[in-house]
Amino acid sequence: MGVQEKIFEREGSVFPGKTYAEAVLEPAFNEAKQHLLGPMMAINKAHLIMLAEQKLISKEEAKQIAKALSELDLRALQSAAYTGEYEDLFFQVESQLLGRAGDVAGNLHLARSRNDMGIAIYRMVLRQKLLVVLDSALRLMEQLLIFAEDHLETVMIGYTHTQQAQPTTMAHYTMAVVDTLTRDIRRLREAYHNCNRSSMGAAALTTSGFSISREQMQQLLGFDELIENSYDAIGGADYIGEVATAVQLAAINLGRVVQDLLLWCTQEFAVLKVANPYVQISSIMPQKRNPVSLEHMRALLSSCVGNTQTVLTMVHNTPFGDIVDTEDDMQPYAWRSLEIMDQMYRLLAAVIGTVEVNKEVLLQRAKASYATVTELADTLVRTDHLSFRTSHHIVSEVVKQATRQGLAANQISLELVNQTAQAIIGHPLSITAEQLAQALDPTHFIDIRTLPGGPSPVEMKRVIEDRKGLQQAQRNWLQAARNKWEQAKQHLDQVISGWSERE
Numbered sequence: 001m002g003v004q005e006k007i008f009e010r011e012g013s014v015f016p017g018k019t020y021a022e023a024v025l026e027p028a029f030n031e032a033k034q035h036l037l038g039p040m041m042a043i044n045k046a047h048l049i050m051l052a053e054q055k056l057i058s059k060e061e062a063k064q065i066a067k068a069l070s071e072l073d074l075r076a077l078q079s080a081a082y083t084g085e086y087e088d089l090f091f092q093v094e095s096q097l098l099g100r101a102g103d104v105a106g107n108l109h110l111a112r113s114r115n116d117m118g119i120a121i122y123r124m125v126l127r128q129k130l131l132v133v134l135d136s137a138l139r140l141m142e143q144l145l146i147f148a149e150d151h152l153e154t155v156m157i158g159y160t161h162t163q164q165a166q167p168t169t170m171a172h173y174t175m176a177v178v179d180t181l182t183r184d185i186r187r188l189r190e191a192y193h194n195c196n197r198s199s200m201g202a203a204a205l206t207t208s209g210f211s212i213s214r215e216q217m218q219q220l221l222g223f224d225e226l227i228e229n230s231y232d233a234i235g236g237a238d239y240i241g242e243v244a245t246a247v248q249l250a251a252i253n254l255g256r257v258v259q260d261l262l263l264w265c266t267q268e269f270a271v272l273k274v275a276n277p278y279v280q281i282s283s284i285m286p287q288k289r290n291p292v293s294l295e296h297m298r299a300l301l302s303s304c305v306g307n308t309q310t311v312l313t314m315v316h317n318t319p320f321g322d323i324v325d326t327e328d329d330m331q332p333y334a335w336r337s338l339e340i341m342d343q344m345y346r347l348l349a350a351v352i353g354t355v356e357v358n359k360e361v362l363l364q365r366a367k368a369s370y371a372t373v374t375e376l377a378d379t380l381v382r383t384d385h386l387s388f389r390t391s392h393h394i395v396s397e398v399v400k401q402a403t404r405q406g407l408a409a410n411q412i413s414l415e416l417v418n419q420t421a422q423a424i425i426g427h428p429l430s431i432t433a434e435q436l437a438q439a440l441d442p443t444h445f446i447d448i449r450t451l452p453g454g455p456s457p458v459e460m461k462r463v464i465e466d467r468k469g470l471q472q473a474q475r476n477w478l479q480a481a482r483n484k485w486e487q488a489k490q491h492l493d494q495v496i497s498g499w500s501e502r503e
Helices: 003-011 018-035 037-053 059-071 074-079 089-109 114-150 170-195 214-220 230-235 238-264 292-315 324-354 359-368 370-384 388-404 414-425 433-439 442-447 457-501
Strands: 155-160 163-169
Touching (some): 003 018, 018 074, 018 089, 018 324, 037 059, 037 114, 037 214, 037 457, 059 089, 074 089, 114 170, 114 230, 114 238, 114 324, 114 457, 155 170, 155 359, 155 442, 163 170, 163 370, 170 238, 170 457, 238 292, 238 324, 292 324, 359 442, 370 433, 414 433
Antiparallel strands (some): 155 163
16 A cells, blocks of 8 residues: 555545644634634624625525524534534534525525635624723723822832832832833724724625625624725734734733732742732742742743734735635634733732732831932032032942941931042032931932822822723723624624514
8 A cells, every 4th residue: 555545544535634634623613613603603693684684685585594593503513523524613504504594594605705704703703802801901900000099108119220229109110010001901902993893795805796785794793994995804914913912012011010029029029928819838848928820920921922922923924815724723822812811910900909018128128228319419419509410429429438338328427428528529518417318218209209200199199090080981992892792792683583583
């Protein structure tokens, strides 16, 4: 027996080959029955309504097809195993409709293609998953705003280049996270807008000679817009690329924050204590409280980035045309990335909502830190009318001297400052001991930074109130987007149900 005969013996001589079915068709079928069946049925219903209203099929034909659609056992389809009898879920559904309604059911595919239908299904799935992620992102934003409000006056050291930089507050840090998250939400919402566009009516590539209504299909399926150019409708893949890019950046942004939180949980930092539901003990070391929830977040967010990169890589260098078969393999990576973001947003909200902050350690660390000396340099400019560069030079030398003497920042004396000034500018300074102490006080440092976006509690209160309004506006948009699809779905079900019950 030759090599070819051996392959045919193992694989079979008709479609689908055994390995092709195992490697491609069966996994795609399993993903489709879980994610695509609902949107597929919605499109069948909408297309039937449109064909009837455009008088492309008779009322009697519409009734027969509607009855067949209503009688389909969707639960059985969702639990069905792939047998190879049908190439995929679409043909299995079509076969069952033909079996129930007869040849007339074949008219349901009038003026449409697997191409425009497949793209519409993918877009419908993605928009629903995007709304889930946006809901979780807004819940996290809400929890972060509560956390920030609780820590308006929680003094801490801010870091640049991983080194102690300047005093700030936990609220200031948290609101930076909120604003980053806000931009992620904006990008995800824009991805939703570009995704929620209808390809239906593009058919295979060039629309159809039948007088269908693409606009009606858009409305019936709850899409915001029509993809006007029919070639673009079936060939443009940037909608999923945009989703992947927005999710990728969101995962990267959240991962950076999680990395900080993990560091702050160490005994050396002693900033955060994660609540019991989100830590695990060691099997051997009784003292351990491992913040595994944050560790898993870090790992899963990295896997999310990997999934989104897979999407972008699979789109890369595909032909500018119908790539539905490619998308069958690609879409699950986008779905998984969205599911991970949903889970991570929800988990982080729970962790943040229950975490304990060691305010006293943070404050004492800030008081002893040299992070305050920027304000000392600024103060010398005010009290002695020095240039900032000269003032900076004096304070830099003061820090060197104090460090050599083993002094904390709040132990710097007026005598040391004047000795340093004498050596650099030839005379002592007019700054008083009270002014020196105030300049080195981290709370004072924070309180006077009232410029827009600064850490002052007064400014942070303003920002928090503003972001609360923004969060509510986003929440209102989300609810409206959900309502639009729910109302469209209810309308489809009502019309089809009414037709299928007619005598």
